[in-house]
Amino acid sequence: MLHKINLEHILFLDIETVPEQENFNLLEDAKKELWEQKSKYQRRDEYSAEEFYDRAGIWAEFGKIVTISVGYFKFQGDQRSFRVTSFHGEESKILKDFKILLDTHFNHPKHLLCGHNGKEFDFPxxxxxxxxxxxxxxxxxxxxxxxxxxxxxxxxxxxxxxxDYKHYTSLKLMANVLGIASPKEDIDGSMVKEVYYKEKDLERIIKYCELDVITTAQVFLRLRGDDLLEEEEIKRI
Known part of the structure; x- marks a missing residue:
């Protein structure tokens, strides 16, 4: 059934998130206590709440979005392109700009959002x-x-x-087994917090996020049995 979906009706997306504060000690006391309670099961006795705070970005209650990258297909006759762009700045601006995109260009019942693990992470x-x-x-x-x-x-x-609801496969692993060339990423998800707070290099994070959007689109094409995107078909706007 995937081949019946019009590629131009899909918005591919990925987000990058970090803890809401650079370190645990910057949290208000009430939030510290709530973090201790929230993270207790995951960290058990191996880490203190403070030590575990580096992972706070994966929870929407304790993290924030620093970029949303999106990509979509355009066809002009036989010519195919995949256009990629990103929203960044203050989180409220990121979210408002993304909402405008959805409300104005991807608001019809035919339109779909697509991410890798998007239903469990990005969309909620x-x-x-x-x-x-x-x-x-x-x-x-x-x-x-x-x-x-x-x-x-x-x-x-x-x-x-x-x-198979028990199965988790990373985007990088899927790309590998499906024969999709791995993008030359200089960071991974575990490094985003440090790059954001320590290096203050948002452009590096945006590039990483956009590469994941492109890879997600490539995986989707492989699942449909379509030809993969060539480098010249990818347009960053």
Whole structure:
């Protein structure tokens, strides 16, 4: 059924997140206590709450989005291109700009959002941060009252599971086994906090996020049996 989806109707996306503060000691006392409670199960007795705080960015209640990268296909006759861009700046601006994109260009029932592990991470994270910032949810992220088949989300990791709910496969591993050339990334997800707070190199993070969007699109093409994107077809705008 994937081959029946019009590629121009899909918005591919990825987000990068960091802890809301550079370190645990900058949190208010109430938030410190809440973090201790929230992280207790994951860290057990191996780490203190302070030591574990480097991982706080994966929870929307304790982290923030520093960039949302998106990509979409355009066809002009037989010519195909994949256009990539990113939203960055203050988190509220990132979320508002992303909402405008969804509300103006990807607001029709035919439109779909696609990410790798997007259903478990990217989509709910964005929605939660929008609620925190008092931003009205765009239709594509407002799932309340919708039936499963009415939710316009695609997830390349879910597609790879083939019904196996216990299986997790990273985007990098999927790209490898599907014969997709690995992009030359100089960082990985575990380094984003340090690059953001210590190096203050947001452009480096944006480049990494955009490469993940491109790889997600490549994986989706392989799952459909389509030809992969060539470098000259990728346009950064």
């Amino acid at each position: 994270y964005i929605a939660r941060r929008m609620i925190i910032h008092k931003i009205e949810l765009p239709e594509k992220l407002n799932l309340f009252g919708k039936k499963p088949w009415e939710i316009a989300h695609l997830d390349t990791m879910e597609l790879w599971k083939f019904g």
